[in-house]
Amino acid sequence: MYTRQICRRVASGASRRSFASAASKESSNPIAYLVGAAAAVGGLAYYNSESTSKVASLEKPKDVDQALADLKQIVDSTIAAEIAAEKEKFAKYWPRSIMILFGPPGAGKGTHGPKIENLMGIPQLSTGDMLRAAVAAGTEVGKKAKAVMAAGGLVSDDIVVGIIRDRIKEEDCKFGFILDGFPRTLVQAEALDKMLSEEGAAVSKVIELSVPDSVLEERICGRWIHKKSGRSYHVKFAPPKSMVIGEDGKPVAESMKDDETGEALMQRKDDTSTALVKRLQGYHGETVPILEHYAPNGVVKSVNANQKMDGVWSEILAALSR
Secondary structure: OHHHHHHHHHHOOOOHHHHHHHOOOOOOOHHHHHHHHHHHHHHOOOOOHHHHHHHHOOOOOOOHHHHHHHHHHHHHHHHHHHHHHHHHHHHHHOOOEEEEEEOOOOOOHHHHHHHHHHHHOOOEEEHHHHHHHHHHHOOHHHHHHHHHHHOOOOOOHHHHHHHHHHHOOOHHHOOEEEEEOOOOOHHHHHHHHHHHHHOOOOOOEEEEEEOOHHHHHHHHHOEEEOOOOOOEEEOOOEOOOOOOEOOOOOEOHHHOEOOOOOOEOEOOOOOOHHHHHHHHHHHHHHHHHHHHHHHHHOOEEEEEOOOOHHHHHHHHHHHHOO
16 A cells, blocks of 8 residues: 555656656665656556556555565566667667658648658658748847848748758757758758768658649649648548538638637648649759759658558658668
C-alpha cells in the first residue's frame, strides 16, 4: 500500500526528468530514490493498463528497499520498451533527416506533409512562415527581409537561406526537418547545399510526388484550404463535413468549414485552370532540374501520387526507409 500511495501521489505530474534528478544517481536517501522512481513511472504513462496491472500485483513490501526493488524493475522494463521503440525508429528513418518534399500544385504535399511530420517527429518548414516569424521576432536576418519588403523588393536567396539557417538551430529541428517551398530553383538548391555543408549536414532525402498534368486541374480547382493549419480539403475527394452543395452543383462557400476548428476555409487566388498552366510551366522549368541535381547522391525517391491516398502513403513510407 505504501508503494502504491507514493506512485499515485507523484504520477499525475511526474516526468522522466524527475527520475533523472532524484533516482538516476545512486542516492543515499532511499525515500528520494523511491519518489524519483515513482515519478519516472508516472512520466512514462504509469497508468496504462500494463503498468497498472503490474503495480496492482505487487505484494505489500516489507521495507523501503523491497519497494524500491519492485519499482525499479517496473521502471527498467518500461524504459527498455521505449528505448527499443526509439531504436527501431532511428534504424528505419534516421540519422538526422533533412528532407525536401517536391510536387506540382495539387500533388498532395499539404495532405502527406503533416503525416510525415507526425511519423518522424520533425517539423515541416514553410519559407513563408519562417520569413514572417523572422520579421516578427526582429532577428538580424528578419530585419533585412523587412527592409527589402518595405521597399517593394523580392527577398533574396541569401536572406531566405539565412532565415533557414537560424530556424534549423532550434530544438525541434534536432532530428531533422522537412523543407516545403524551398528550394524552387537550382541556384537556391546550391545555396542550400552550401549552407548545410557549413553546418556539417546535407540533404538526406528528396521525395517527389508525381502526378500527370492532366489530372491536376480537377484537383486544384476543387481545393479548399484552412489557412492557419494548412489542412487541405477537396470538394470531390476530401470534402469538409460541413459542405453543402447549391442548386448550381457547386459547394456553398459559407458552408465550407474546417472539420477541427469550424473556421472558414478559403480558395487560393491561383487555384484556377488558367493560373495552373503557368504554375506547371514554372514547376517543370525550374523545379524539376533540382531533382536532377540531387539524383547522383542517391537521395531522390519518386512516389506515384496518382492513386488512392493509402497507396500514396505506402509508397511514401517505403521512400522514407533507409
